[in-house]
Amino acid sequence: MALNPEVLALHDEMKALRRQIHQNPEVGLDTVETVKLIKSRLDGYGISCADIGVNSLVAEIKGGEGDTTVAFRVDMDALEMSEENDFAYKSTVEGKMHACGHDGHCTSLIALAGYLAKNRDFNGTVLLLFQSGEEGYEGALRVIEDGFFDKYKVDYLFGFHAWPGLEAGKIAVHNGACMASEDRFEVHVTGKSGHASMPHVCNEPFAAVADIIKGLQTIVARKIPSHERGVVSITQVHGGSLRNGIPDNVMVQGNVRTCNEKVQDLIEDSIGQVVKGVGVMYGVEAELDYVRKHPVLVNTTPEIALRAAQKVVGVENVVTDMESSMAAEDFAFFMKYTKGCYVWIGNGADSAPLHNSRFDFDDDILPIAASFFITVINELL
Ligand SMILES: [Zn+2]
Numbered sequence: 574m575a576l577n578p579e580v581l582a583l584h585d586e587m588k589a590l591r592r593q594i595h596q597n598p599e600v601g602l603d604t605v606e607t608v609k610l611i612k613s614r615l616d617g618y619g620i621s622c623a624d625i626g627v628n629s630l631v632a633e634i635k636g637g638e639g640d641t642t643v644a645f646r647v648d649m650d651a652l653e654m655s656e657e658n659d660f661a662y663k664s665t666v667e668g669k670m671h672a673c674g675h676d677g678h679c680t681s682l683i684a685l686a687g688y689l690a691k692n693r694d695f696n697g698t699v700l701l702l703f704q705s706g707e708e709g710y711e712g713a714l715r716v717i718e719d720g721f722f723d724k725y726k727v728d729y730l731f732g733f734h735a736w737p738g739l740e741a742g743k744i745a746v747h748n749g750a751c752m753a754s755e756d757r758f759e760v761h762v763t764g765k766s767g768h769a770s771m772p773h774v775c776n777e778p779f780a781a782v783a784d785i786i787k788g789l790q791t792i793v794a795r796k797i798p799s800h801e802r803g804v805v806s807i808t809q810v811h812g813g814s815l816r817n818g819i820p821d822n823v824m825v826q827g828n829v830r831t832c833n834e835k836v837q838d839l840i841e842d843s844i845g846q847v848v849k850g851v852g853v854m855y856g857v858e859a860e861l862d863y864v865r866k867h868p869v870l871v872n873t874t875p876e877i878a879l880r881a882a883q884k885v886v887g888v889e890n891v892v893t894d895m896e897s898s899m900a901a902e903d904f905a906f907f908m909k910y911t912k913g914c915y916v917w918i919g920n921g922a923d924s925a926p927l928h929n930s931r932f933d934f935d936d937d938i939l940p941i942a943a944s945f946f947i948t949v950i951n952e953l954l
């Protein structure tokens with residue numbers, strides 16, 4: 574492993590900072606105190622930064638006259654859940670916890686800032702983007718809407734996630750899709766209510782709902798090519814309030830994941846067909862509300878990340894054959910505007926899973942991630 578010595582020298586300080594952030598989790602777009610803390614660190618390094626999006630932050634660091642810009646994006650929001658760890662730095666806020674490692678992600682980028690404060694021997698511009706609201710709060714979209722790509726010329730963007738199940742000291746690089754798309758849908762089936770003893774004078778919605786649910790289960794098995802991956806999950810069904818009554822409306826909610834945009838189109842179309850067809854068959858109104866929440870995260874410059882990762886952790890510790898994850902990540906939105914790569918850094922084979930009440934970021938990732946960023950800069954600038 575060839576970790577940057579200057580970053581290693583910062584390790585104890587960064588570990589303490591990461592634990593401080595872990596103790597004080599903030600959720601969604603409401604990352605006010607975390608932003609204050611990051612700003613004060615960047616100020617201390619003599620690096621100025623600007624607000625962007627909602628409680629997100631961007632720092633621009635110039636080195637030389639080169640006109641290429643390399644950006645690094647980390648998230649910093651926690652989750653609405655209670656921590657069950659009992660170490661000294663556990664969350665001090667009941668019902669909030671850093672269970673996705675974003676405390677470590679943002680600290681890694683502060684470590685890079687600490688290094689760049691003293692080392693401007695690159696030819697171009699480096700951007701550090703600290704983003705709020707990754708966990709389903711559209712933090713990335715708020716940054717983009719606030720003109721991130723108008724205010725800054727971003728040639729490349731890199732990011733990472735601490736990854737449970739991947740051994741400590743390893744980096745996984747995906748060639749192409751890395752994380753899945755996430756779509757959400759609701760089907761509202763409307764019939765006609767009435768007494769359960771007289772269905773012939775009603776228009777019962779449940780039979781249609783049953784066939785819609787059954788029909789949706791055939792999409793992955795019968796429509797998607799067998800070499801592609803997709804998930805269609807029903808997550809909620811609500812309807813009725815009486816033991817002896819047929820309701821007017823039933824709502825079905827679901828979640829769709831895939832790692833290929835063409836498959837995403839196919840699933841959306843197929844759900845539409847099932848809902849429409851079953852509605853006609855039963856003579857009920859069946860309305861589909863389909864929302865694309867996150868696009869597929871597609872890495873477009875894996876070769877750069879691969880070279881950098883190999884230099885930092887050694888060829889033998891870079892994994893290139895991991896299946897893409899069916900979890901979504903809003904870094905995907907940025908990849909619609911620029912090229913780049915998102916990697917996974919091992920949080921340990923025995924790590925608790927992400928979003929688990931006992932998850933904790935492995936502090937040994939801090940120098941690995943910062944060294945990876947530095948090596949990417951050296952590769953490109
Ligand atoms: Zn998460």
Ligand SMILES: [Zn+2]
Pocket residue numbers: 673674675707734
């Ligand atoms: Zn996360």
